[in-house]
Amino acid sequence: MKVIICGAGQVGSGIARQLSNEHNDVTVIDNSPALIQQIADSLDVRTVVGYASHPDVLERAGAREADMIIAVTFADEVNMVACQVAHSLFNVPTKIARIRAQSYLRPVWQDLFTRDHMPIDVIISPELEVGRAVMRRLKMPGALEAIPFGDGHITFLGIALEDDCPVVNTPLRQLTDLFPDLTAVVTGIQRGDRLFVPDSGDQMMVGDIAYVVSDTTQTRRVLSLFGHEEKAARRVVIVGAGNIGRHVAQELETEHTKVKVKIIEADKATAVIAADELSRTVVLHGNALDEEVLREAGADSAETLIALTNDDKVNILSSVMAKQLGCGRAIALINNRSYANLMGPMDIDAFVNPRATTVSTVLRHVRRGRIRGVSSVQDGKAEVIEAEALATSTLVGRPLRDADLPNGMRIGAILRGTRVIVPRGDTEVHAGDRVVIFALADEVSHVERMFRVSIEFF
Template sequence: MRVVICGAGQVGFGIAERLAAEQNDVSIIDSDARQIQMVTEQLDVRGIVGWGAHPDVLARAGIDQADMIIAVTLHDEVNMVACQVAHALFNVPTKVARIRAQTYLAPEWSDLFSRDHLPIDVVISPEIEVGEMVLRRLSLPGAIDTVSFADGAIVAAGVVCREDCPIVDTPLNQLTQLFPEAQATIVAVSREGKTIVPTALEQLQVGDIAYFVTQADQVQRTLSIFGYDELPSQRILIAGSGNIGYYVARELERRNPLARIKLIEKNRAKAQEAAEHLNRTVVLNGDALDQSILDEAGVGEADIMVALTNDDRINILSCLLARQLGARRILALLNEQGYAAFARGLGIDAHVNPRQITVSRVLQHVRRGRIRGVHALLDGSGELIEAEALETSPLVGKQLRDLDTLDGLRIGAILRDGKVMQPRGDMVVRANDRVVLFALAERIKRVEQLFRVALEFF
């Protein structure tokens, strides 16, 4: 696949890194020559210095032969114009744009991105994507990562195996006997920095990060089997009233009438604006690193402290201070990929990485075959994927135990006719099944082949 990426920042670099590693033909455009030099020195991609919305710059990037343009610069308008130019002058089939300003996404302007106006096939809003991820974390205490598939019918979650975890040192094939109420499949394990696809005889160890897949209404029960029995957070303290912090507070007000929400914002004008638009949230103007402000916000009684400012260091330090002052759980927004392991070592329960979320959203539309959902995890070492099995799929008509193609893959659940089923060795995949699985990064191409649309299908 030939892809042109506009923007070589964190998100653009992350997308280019993934696509180049999978042997795609990638060109990346940025107005910052130093940024382009850094990308081309690290990745096997073509770098072009210039503005991604300019036709001559796009032409130098090979846009006339591209299958897709992905516009993820810091400027919404550049992203929109780049897609318009790619469509009007070069007839690029698929156009993806990152749009951050919420006014463009308001329901009353929904026709803006139609083919007759601004022909953008996929609009990605990082603030909404990240905000929804934070809301899912708040509803599932104990999970360090969550994502839903199959229109919300199936959920995948990651948990840390603590010393009091009841299922450590137990072969996975015995879990059903020991916990008959457990209707979940463990599809991936991160152990000492290495990601593995567990076999039936694998045993979880203390310190492992385990990812399981289950029916949506079984997630809380599965978390309790791992030793996490906490109720969803009700007393919530948020640091930062930017786009993400404001979105989380507003949606909490709408979705959870029992939630008691307090929000700390350092900028006085932004704090006043948030106070004017939020109904039940108590807004405090102050620094989240100021102990007196945290005390005034009742941090010692908070179920969770959620740090969503634009500064990773403030997020980490304010979370650690909140923990010291009595907050039961802490959640930090971390933009820098390298901070994740550092924060975990300091005791931060969970973090959200906007770049990883945005990259996952883009990959969903890059993947070949009938891929419906993608979620990159564990620093990109693997992906949770939802795919639809068509009549031409090599999976269809065979028992799972007879398939010799599943090395490096593990199926977590299958949705058939609206019913979620756990995979079993004697199960036969049927056409139109929606399959949720985990695949190591080096096996992604195989997943695409398993769910490809063959020419004979037409």
């Protein structure tokens, strides 16, 4: 696939790395020579210095032959115009744009991005994506990840295994014997720097992160079995009243009327905007790195603090301070992926990476075959993929034990109508089933081939 990526920032470089590693023909455009040089030095991609919305720059990048353009520059308007030019002058089939300003995305303006006006096929809103990720973590305390698949019938969980986890040092095959009615499958384990797909004889250990695919109705039970019985938060402190912070506060006001929310915002003008927009949330103007401000916001007695500023260091330090004061749980927004390794040592319970959520959204539309959903795991080391099985799929019509799946892949669940099925050796996939698969990066192309539409389909 020939892909043009507009923007060489963290999101653009992350998408370029993922797609180039999969041997796609990738070209990156940015008007910063320094960023372009960094990309050229680290990735096997073509690069162009220039403004992504200029026709001559897009032509130099190969827009006439491109299959897709992904516009993720810092400016919404550049992203929109780049897609418009790619459509009008070069007839690029698929156009994806990141748009951060919520004004463009209001329902009243929903016709703006239609083919007759500004033809953008996929709109990515990092604020909305991150807000949804935060809300999922609030709804499932104890989970590092909580990502829905299968129209919400299936949930992919990331769970940290701590000293009080009752299922450590137990072969996975015994879990099936102990809990035969549990509709959940351990599909992956992160142990130190190693991410692997376990077999039935493997054991989980304290310090591991287990990746589990579960029937959504059983997620609470799964978390309990893995040693997490944290209660849902009733008092929440949000650090940062920017777009994401206000979105999360509004969601809490709407969906969780019994939750008491306070926001700490360092910028007075932003604090005033938040106070005007929010009805039940208490907005405090102050520095979240000031212990007295944290106490005034009630961080010492809150169940959860969510740090959502645009400064990673503020998010990390305010989370650490809140936990030391007595806050039950801390969730931090972290843009720099290298900081993710600090989560455990600094006692931060979960983090949200805007770049990772955006990359996952893009991959959903890049993947070939009947792919319904994608989520990137551990910065691209693996993916969780939901795919629809066609009659021509190699999985359909025979027991899974005969499917000869590679070691780096594990089927976590099968959705048939609204019924969630745990895959066993004698399970057969039917045409029309939706299959949720955990696959290491090297096996993603194998998943695509299994679910690609073959000529026999027609």
